[in-house]
Amino acid sequence: MSPEALFAPSDDVVAKTHVNATQYEEKYARSVNDPDGFWGEQAKRIDWIKPFTKVKNTSFKWPDISIKWFEDGELNVTANCIDRHLDTRGDQVAIIFEPDDPKAEARHITYRKLHEEVCRFANVLKGLGVKKGERVTIYMPMIPEAAYAMLACARIGAVHSVVFGGFSPDALAGRVNDCDSRVVLTADEGRRGGKSVPLKANVDKALEDCPGVEKVLVVRNTGGDVAMKGSRDVWWHEAAAGVEAVCEPVAMNAEDPLFILYTSGSTGKPKGVLHTTGGYLVYASLTHELTFDYRDGEVYWCTADVGWVTGHSYIVYGPLANGATTLMFEGVPNYPDAGRFWDVVDKHKVNIFYTAPTAIRALMGAGNQFVERADLSTLRLLGSVGEPINPEAWMWYHKQVGRERCVVIDTWWQTETGGFMITPLPGAIATKPGSATKPFFGVQPVVLEPESGKVIAETEASGVLAIADSWPGQMRTVYGDHQRFKETYFQQYKGFYFSGDGCRRDADGYYWITGRVDDVLNVSGHRLGTAEVESALVAHPKVSEAAVVGFPHDVKGQGIYCYVTLMASETASDDLAVELRNWVRKEIGPIASPDHIQFAPGLPKTRSGKIMRRILRKVAENDYGALGDTSTLADPAVVDDLIANRKNR
Numbered sequence: 001m002s003p004e005a006l007f008a009p010s011d012d013v014v015a016k017t018h019v020n021a022t023q024y025e026e027k028y029a030r031s032v033n034d035p036d037g038f039w040g041e042q043a044k045r046i047d048w049i050k051p052f053t054k055v056k057n058t059s060f061k062w063p064d065i066s067i068k069w070f071e072d073g074e075l076n077v078t079a080n081c082i083d084r085h086l087d088t089r090g091d092q093v094a095i096i097f098e099p100d101d102p103k104a105e106a107r108h109i110t111y112r113k114l115h116e117e118v119c120r121f122a123n124v125l126k127g128l129g130v131k132k133g134e135r136v137t138i139y140m141p142m143i144p145e146a147a148y149a150m151l152a153c154a155r156i157g158a159v160h161s162v163v164f165g166g167f168s169p170d171a172l173a174g175r176v177n178d179c180d181s182r183v184v185l186t187a188d189e190g191r192r193g194g195k196s197v198p199l200k201a202n203v204d205k206a207l208e209d210c211p212g213v214e215k216v217l218v219v220r221n222t223g224g225d226v227a228m229k230g231s232r233d234v235w236w237h238e239a240a241a242g243v244e245a246v247c248e249p250v251a252m253n254a255e256d257p258l259f260i261l262y263t264s265g266s267t268g269k270p271k272g273v274l275h276t277t278g279g280y281l282v283y284a285s286l287t288h289e290l291t292f293d294y295r296d297g298e299v300y301w302c303t304a305d306v307g308w309v310t311g312h313s314y315i316v317y318g319p320l321a322n323g324a325t326t327l328m329f330e331g332v333p334n335y336p337d338a339g340r341f342w343d344v345v346d347k348h349k350v351n352i353f354y355t356a357p358t359a360i361r362a363l364m365g366a367g368n369q370f371v372e373r374a375d376l377s378t379l380r381l382l383g384s385v386g387e388p389i390n391p392e393a394w395m396w397y398h399k400q401v402g403r404e405r406c407v408v409i410d411t412w413w414q415t416e417t418g419g420f421m422i423t424p425l426p427g428a429i430a431t432k433p434g435s436a437t438k439p440f441f442g443v444q445p446v447v448l449e450p451e452s453g454k455v456i457a458e459t460e461a462s463g464v465l466a467i468a469d470s471w472p473g474q475m476r477t478v479y480g481d482h483q484r485f486k487e488t489y490f491q492q493y494k495g496f497y498f499s500g501d502g503c504r505r506d507a508d509g510y511y512w513i514t515g516r517v518d519d520v521l522n523v524s525g526h527r528l529g530t531a532e533v534e535s536a537l538v539a540h541p542k543v544s545e546a547a548v549v550g551f552p553h554d555v556k557g558q559g560i561y562c563y564v565t566l567m568a569s570e571t572a573s574d575d576l577a578v579e580l581r582n583w584v585r586k587e588i589g590p591i592a593s594p595d596h597i598q599f600a601p602g603l604p605k606t607r608s609g610k611i612m613r614r615i616l617r618k619v620a621e622n623d624y625g626a627l628g629d630t631s632t633l634a635d636p637a638v639v640d641d642l643i644a645n646r647k648n649r
């Protein structure tokens, strides 16, 4: 099968869709020719406390980068995600919770119950003195309380910063300090794949380096034994006892911050990506409805963690704004076995399923017996996100999971974009395995020549992916560092938002994302800066220098390959490699666990001392036949040693 094979939407899909092919063309044209008209209308899907009179006020013109949408409007996100559904669907399930342990009971939380829980949580936060605009860090497992916590912040205008529960105490501390959180929300422990995750203990360790934290609110989840520290730590259930379940939503300006989410870049420490209220909610809800072609009453499941933007936009905010039923899963794809996803689909009659290529490839590798034993007849649409999906994995998803009956969509977007950017709309766009296809409404992708930055006008193009104008879900700044925001996304290619991804556009105008062109890795759909892993390594007393690159990995997409030069007094050994691997896990978290550590007496450098990563990448890829010109190296012999001792044979 050619990777370019087209899968046209079936008559049935077209008959029921929100957007057919003709409507897509018309609306897309309007969205870019008349953004004020288009988005002004779309924003009516949201309840505004005070209607906006201005729609778009944005500039990508260097150096005056400024992004505002619906700037004089006022709204509350939770009034939209909860309160406005109470009359019509108060008894409908908002969140289905499927615990890690398949024998434990699932929970069904109605919109009415969600309202109560969020109000109570919000009142507890108020009781702790949390104010509008204050940053609250949330470090929680994948349990409904994580969503309550996010929504409780939004209800009172506090800005949440959710930190993925897999991050280490050090990584957590950095994020808590960067946004000056005074309050941290966590749980005793999480559960994943039958093992417990010591969240509270991690918080305790992190807070040794966070002098600004005054209160830690702890949800009892596993009931595991945890130490509670005197006046600092408070059990959620104790704080909530007797607190009333009514809390009026605070009116927020459309441009007031809603949340911060830390993400890795090519340099330095993770950036606090800041999203605001009005544009984000309009965008998250519209993209959720149209891209999943969501219909009332359907059960929708996104397998991401709320610690990532996918969880923010497409587990919590988008689906709840649309009155959907959203499933939260605490566990992992291969526990108790590689059929867990499919068991959960059958158990909860899931209609729409959204996951990452790395999970698809892992389950594909586990054998078809697990997927074959499931019924899966409720499924209608399958989505993919996080990294390029290879056509083999796409076809397996389509055949084995979708039984050749479901629509498969590959959605390209980023933490920074808030929502889908390039993605098929199921009833409008024929798909090609491996392509994210066409832009969403209002999104104007351009392919640039990487060196000159020139826009490639021809339809067929290959280069770097940039966006020519703003969309409502766009991040507004890097928290506390607007200069870094401008430099990261707008400086290199003036007049455009630069995505950091490479791409190809084919003769049909379809986009094929080829992966990062900067020093950002994508490991199992998790974004990681090579610089972060390098600084973790050099923080080890035995390490003198480190360089980290990615290499193609069958399941993870990319693996982590580390070149390490030891202090002169140290000797390389397998034990030391293990020690360094564990060190990185401790410094950042298990997601950053190196696949290969190669000890190298020297790294390939130019005469001016710049590490030539191109060479390191080639050796890591086991493609050293194509090293290219090494004559500019200070010491060309270094390369022979690297090749002789390479790990990825």
Ligand code: WT7
Binding pocket: 263, 308, 309, 310, 384, 385, 386, 387, 388, 389, 410, 411, 412, 413, 414, 415, 416, 436, 499, 500, 501, 513, 514, 515, 516, 522, 525, 526, 527
């Ligand atoms: C990077 C963003 C926002 C979703 C979760 C990841 C890569 C994401 C795709 C896709 C090819 C993709 C890109 C992007 N990526 N989706 N469908 N096809 N690549 O969010 O952590 O901000 O990472 O993930 O490289 O730049 P993120």
